[in-house]
Amino acid sequence: xxxxxxxxxxxxxxxxxxxxxxxxxxxxxxxxxxxxxxxxxxxxxxxxxxxxxxxxxxxxxxxxxxxxxxxxxxxxxxxxxxxxxxxxxxxxxxxxxxxxxxxxxxxxxxxxxxxxxxxxxxxxxxxxxxxxxxxxxxxxxxxxxxxxxxxxxxxxxxxxxxxxxxxxxxxxxxxxxxxxxxxxxxxxxxxxxxxxxxxxxxxxxxxxxxxxxxxxxxxxxxxxxxxxxxxxxxxxxxxxxxxxxxxxxxxxxxxxxxxxxxxxxxxxxxxxxxxxxxxxxxxxxxxxxxxxxxxxxxxxxxxxxxxxxxxxxxxxxxxxxxxxxxxxxxxxxxxxxxxxxx
Amino acid sequence: xxxxxxxxxxxxxxxxxxxxxxxxxxxxxxxxxxxxxxxxxxxxxxxxxxxxxxxxxxxxxxxxxxxxxxxxxxxxxxxxxxxxxxxxxxxxxxxxxxxxxxxxxxxxxxxxxxxxxxxxxxxxxxxxxxxxxxxxxxxxxxxxxxxxxxxxxxxxxxxxxxxxxxxxxxxxxxxxxxxxxxxxxxxxxxxxxxxxxxxxxxxxxxxxxxxxxxxxxxxxxxxxxxxxxxxxxxxxxxxxxxxxxxxxxxxxxxxxxxxxxxxxxxxxxxxxxxxxxxxxxxxxxxxxxxxxxxxxxxxxxxxxxxxxxxxxxxxxxxxxxxxxxxxxxxxxxxxxxxxxxx
Numbered sequence: 001x002x003x004x005x006x007x008x009x010x011x012x013x014x015x016x017x018x019x020x021x022x023x024x025x026x027x028x029x030x031x032x033x034x035x036x037x038x039x040x041x042x043x044x045x046x047x048x049x050x051x052x053x054x055x056x057x058x059x060x061x062x063x064x065x066x067x068x069x070x071x072x073x074x075x076x077x078x079x080x081x082x083x084x085x086x087x088x089x090x091x092x093x094x095x096x097x098x099x100x101x102x103x104x105x106x107x108x109x110x111x112x113x114x115x116x117x118x119x120x121x122x123x124x125x126x127x128x129x130x131x132x133x134x135x136x137x138x139x140x141x142x143x144x145x146x147x148x149x150x151x152x153x154x155x156x157x158x159x160x161x162x163x164x165x166x167x168x169x170x171x172x173x174x175x176x177x178x179x180x181x182x183x184x185x186x187x188x189x190x191x192x193x194x195x196x197x198x199x200x201x202x203x204x205x206x207x208x209x210x211x212x213x214x215x216x217x218x219x220x221x222x223x224x225x226x227x228x229x230x231x232x233x234x235x236x237x238x239x240x241x242x243x244x245x246x247x248x249x250x251x252x253x254x255x256x257x258x259x260x261x262x263x264x265x266x267x268x269x270x271x272x273x274x275x276x277x278x279x280x281x282x283x284x285x286x287x288x289x290x291x292x293x294x295x296x297x298x299x300x301x302x303x304x305x306x307x308x309x310x311x312x313x314x315x316x317x318x319x320x321x322x323x324x325x326x327x328x329x330x331x332x333x334x335x336x337x338x339x340x341x342x
Numbered sequence: 343x344x345x346x347x348x349x350x351x352x353x354x355x356x357x358x359x360x361x362x363x364x365x366x367x368x369x370x371x372x373x374x375x376x377x378x379x380x381x382x383x384x385x386x387x388x389x390x391x392x393x394x395x396x397x398x399x400x401x402x403x404x405x406x407x408x409x410x411x412x413x414x415x416x417x418x419x420x421x422x423x424x425x426x427x428x429x430x431x432x433x434x435x436x437x438x439x440x441x442x443x444x445x446x447x448x449x450x451x452x453x454x455x456x457x458x459x460x461x462x463x464x465x466x467x468x469x470x471x472x473x474x475x476x477x478x479x480x481x482x483x484x485x486x487x488x489x490x491x492x493x494x495x496x497x498x499x500x501x502x503x504x505x506x507x508x509x510x511x512x513x514x515x516x517x518x519x520x521x522x523x524x525x526x527x528x529x530x531x532x533x534x535x536x537x538x539x540x541x542x543x544x545x546x547x548x549x550x551x552x553x554x555x556x557x558x559x560x561x562x563x564x565x566x567x568x569x570x571x572x573x574x575x576x577x578x579x580x581x582x583x584x585x586x587x588x589x590x591x592x593x594x595x596x597x598x599x600x601x602x603x604x605x606x607x608x609x610x611x612x613x614x615x616x617x618x619x620x621x622x623x624x625x626x627x628x629x630x631x632x633x634x635x636x637x638x639x640x641x642x643x644x645x646x647x648x649x650x651x652x653x654x655x656x657x658x659x660x661x662x663x664x665x666x667x668x669x670x671x672x673x674x675x676x677x678x679x680x681x682x683x684x
Binding site: 081118137164 | 362364365373376377378379382407409410412413414415416419420423439441442443444445446447448449451452454459460461462466469470478479480481482483484485503506507508509510511512513514515517518519520540543544547
């Protein structure tokens with residue numbers, strides 16, 4: 001996770017822009033000639049590129065949502081791969097939001113997202129161009145280990161779903177566990193401290209899975225997805241996972257505020273990266289400069305300018321909500337060193 | 343789920359062959375010219391086609407594992423889509439083992455696997471050629487509803503992960519819930535009966551999610567993945583989900599026996615479809631007819647003959663373990679009619 005932590009520090013920006021293209025968030029001028037999966041995929045790739053260019057000096061990372069591209073079949077997957085590649089070429093850290101989860105040889109196959117095509121060597125092996133991916137914990141460590149191993153071998157990272165931002169996440173993730181200590185078969189305080197829900201229990205597992213994979217930044221290769229919409233649990237998640245980088249969805253359109261997000265950082269202002277998707281890529285919809293009579297090029301320019309402004313505003317909002325001086329303090333001395341020194 | 347139930351009945355075969363191509367299960371003659379993602383994807387597509395031809399008169403369904411194809415990037419996804427299409431053309435019911443799970447507009451995008459490309463109409467819209475897909479419940483109903491709606495609109499089905507066959511599935515799925523009744527906010531007996539683990543609780547949710555989507559066969563469009571490796575829980579899962587079709591992994595190589603699998607059927611011998619992947623597609627490895635000196639064509643013929651024999655043996659094994667006469671009784675009168683009549 002060191003590469004991401006360093007990039008956040010360098011850009012003074014714990015923010016990530018979610019690339020979730022779909023017809024509703026793309027100016028209609030860009031969709032005019034669309035009549036097939038291939039042409040829609042081209043439009044997605046074009047739009048993604050414009051957003052990447054617009055925000056690459058404001059955020060250290062982008063999070064392309066593979067589902068949006070996958071909805072278009074093979075042509076969409078090709079557009080996804082061109083998008084991730086372009087983002088990496090622009091110097092961005094790419095979090096592939098793939099939420100995969102399976103077991104054994106199947107999990108190993110999915111881990112090719114990080115490790116490259118099995119049996120193919122050289123530059124052609126990495127078709128995905130992702131620095132990290134999101135994964136689902138429902139199948140236990142069997143589904144996670146192949147990703148951790150691939151991440152370790154290739155200096156990449158993963159983010160395990162812990163507490164998602166959607167309303168019905170409570171159906172499973174908020175279930176109270178009868179005896180977390182017995183369930184864990186361990187007295188490990190990170191797993192058994194206090195009352196435990198499934199989400200809190202998974203938080204303990206994530207801390208445990210990651211502990212051998214901590215980098216110089218003080219953060220592990222095994223990150224966690226923790227939504228900004230569960231403010232009451234923020235301290236519990238943070239204390240269970242002090243060395244875990246949080247990928248935080250739910251800010252903005254989904255209702256999470258900067259103050260909610262701020263509660264998910266460590267005291268030194270590190271340890272979380274806040275995502276916004278629609279709030280950035282669809283900002284053109286609220287831009288008075290936008291009009292249906294614009295040309296395709298003008299509409300894309302307008303989308304770019306709106307995305308740039310929205311990303312800058314988001315960064316200011318998030319930074320402004322962190323404890324005064326926390327990011328500045330951190331610029332001088334890393335989380336890890338602070339820990340060791342204190 | 344009626345189309346699958348009917349096909350099982352017609353072929354007297356509650357079996358599905360998993361298509362999980364990877365270099366280790368393909369005769370090396372087929373991989374000789376492989377030097378790129380594209381050529382490996384071609385080999386996967388060729389091998390898949392051969393297996394489909396070999397088993398299409400023995401099983402009603404195949405379950406291509408998208409991870410194996412996805413490991414090869416866009417070329418692999420293209421091979422996956424050609425494989426599913428070919429299987430449907432051969433009259434097989436295709437279960438896309440995709441285990442996707444996300445929320446809101448993202449889940450809707452994944453549901454394009456069942457509903458076709460957004461905004462594109464006509465024959466070109468369905469690029470995936472799947473009759474059902476597997477989905478992950480960790481995010482709650484938000485992640486499932488779009489799939490149910492897409493299934494309902496397109497006469498397709500889903501299988502929700504409930505209790506998977508792998509050892510570490512216990513880490514989450516076997517957690518004891520403190521108060522299932524309070525958690526569910528309902529007195530619904532399917533959810534709150536007896537002591538509840540996360541897996542049992544999810545079983546109740548699956549029954550509830552599916553109840554408005556029951557077909558003439560007596561089975562709902564919302565199926566469940568229940569591994570054959572948890573024999574002690576079989577009766578609990580079956581009683582919580584009487585109208586749920588089970589997709590059962592874990593038979594064969596993973597250690598589940600036909601007797602274990604048989605415990606997951608309803609008393610009339612319906613309600614489950616048992617998967618075998620490696621046991622069928624890699625059967626050539628144990629075939630004395632196979633030799634490294636065979637030509638490419640001979641090796642594929644050998645793989646086909648071995649897969650055919652292995653699938654026939656599996657069918658006989660499963661049918662033989664069901665209560666005597668249960669499949670025969672069922673051929674005459676459907677599960678639904680029996681229910682109504684009893």
